[in-house]
Amino acid sequence: MISKRLLLSITLCASTMAATLPASAETLKVVASFTVLADVVKQVGGDHVHVTSLVGPNGDPHEFEPSPANARNLKEANVVFVSGEGLEGWMDRLISASGYQGKPVVASDGVTLRTMEEDGKTITDPHVWNSPVNVKVWVANIAKALAAADPADAGAFDNNAKAYTAKLDALDAYARSAFDKIPEDRRKVLTSHDAFGYFGREYGVSFLAPIGISTESEASAAEVAKLIEQIKQERVKTYFFENSNDPRLVRQVAKATGAEPGGELYVESLSDAKGPAPTYEKMFRFNVDQIAAAMRKSS
Known part of the structure; x- marks a missing residue:
């Protein structure tokens, strides 16, 4: 039979060990505006994120019409990612309708943007992801935002980001080799x-x-x-x-x-x-x- 003194010692030891271990964060609920961005978020977040894409596969992010289900997913999200630069013209309306209280993370912040003339106006090209060099900027911004939302898993996000950045460098080299x-x-x-x-x-x-x-x-x-x-x-x-x-x-x-x-x-x-x-x-x-x-x- 275990004595009260031994039981107390085991309890104190377990409590001490629990106090010294890092907190185990719950899986983050993450929403991304469209499938390309959602996949990159998954690559960085790994097992610590559950990612929902508002625009589905084969969908057009320019002409997207949000649904009530999109609004519910947005309201429940811990982190929301958009590419930005005018791509998601519908996002502000969806945020208002959903009651989401946060501010979306703009993944394209820091990209060297391309501008062009269209209908007499200078506009910014939002399609930054069609260069893996730009997607490396996405990866850095995503890792930073996920770490802020889940500090306990920041090391995992950093490691995933480094591994995926290496894949993006390989994609860039692949394209250059093909077109050269x-x-x-x-x-x-x-x-x-x-x-x-x-x-x-x-x-x-x-x-x-x-x-x-x-x-x-x-x-x-x-x-x-x-x-x-x-x-x-x-x-x-x-x-x-x-x-x-x-x-x-x-x-x-x-x-x-x-x-x-x-x-x-x-x-x-x-x-x-x-x-x-x-x-x-x-x-x-x-x-x-x-x-x-x-x-x-x-x-």
């Missing part, structure tokens, strides 16, 4: 809308598109005619459509120019789990392979 072998005057393709600016800036690829940075914008007949003439002059041979928006206009332009289909690209949304781009890493490699193969064919 292609003559510069053949690095031109036609896409649905202007979402590959950062990709083009990194790898010397020119992307022509009938629609500007947002799929909500519309191209005039004069703008389409001008683009068709440019494609003919520059001898652009291949067009791609995108998984998250309507391909009819780009097909119309391609038909008028004789450009051949190169397939589907994943630009601002991942595929579902059964598709070729269920993670950011797979999405980027898939896009590089598709674009480079089309360029090699046209060369």
Whole structure:
């Protein structure tokens, strides 16, 4: 039979050990605005986060219409991530409707942004993730925000961030290797809308598109005619459509120019789990392979 003195000693020892161990944090409820960002948050957060993406697979973050379920997820979140730079024009309305009291973390803070002229205005291109160099900035911001919400697991977030940053460096090297072998005057393709600016800036690829940075914008007949003439002059041979928006206009332009289909690209949304781009890493490699193969064919 255990004596009272021995039982007291065991209890005190257990209490002392518990006091010296780091607190075990609960899994963070995290919301990300769209699938690409959600995947990167998962890579950094690991087992310590449960991530919900507001925009689902193959969804368009420009034209997204939030649902009551989105509002509930947002209200219950410990941390909310957006890419920022005008991508999520619907987020402020959703925050007001949901009653969420926090402030979203802008993952793109610190990215060297690209601006362009559209409809007589200077606007910022929000599609920063199409360069893994920019996604490294995302990773640093995500790790910092998760550590602030869950200090007990800060070391795990830091280790995950370092490991994923190494993967992003490998993606960057992969793309450079693919495009360095292609003559510069053949690095031109036609896409649905202007979402590959950062990709083009990194790898010397020119992307022509009938629609500007947002799929909500519309191209005039004069703008389409001008683009068709440019494609003919520059001898652009291949067009791609995108998984998250309507391909009819780009097909119309391609038909008028004789450009051949190169397939589907994943630009601002991942595929579902059964598709070729269920993670950011797979999405980027898939896009590089598709674009480079089309360029090699046209060369």
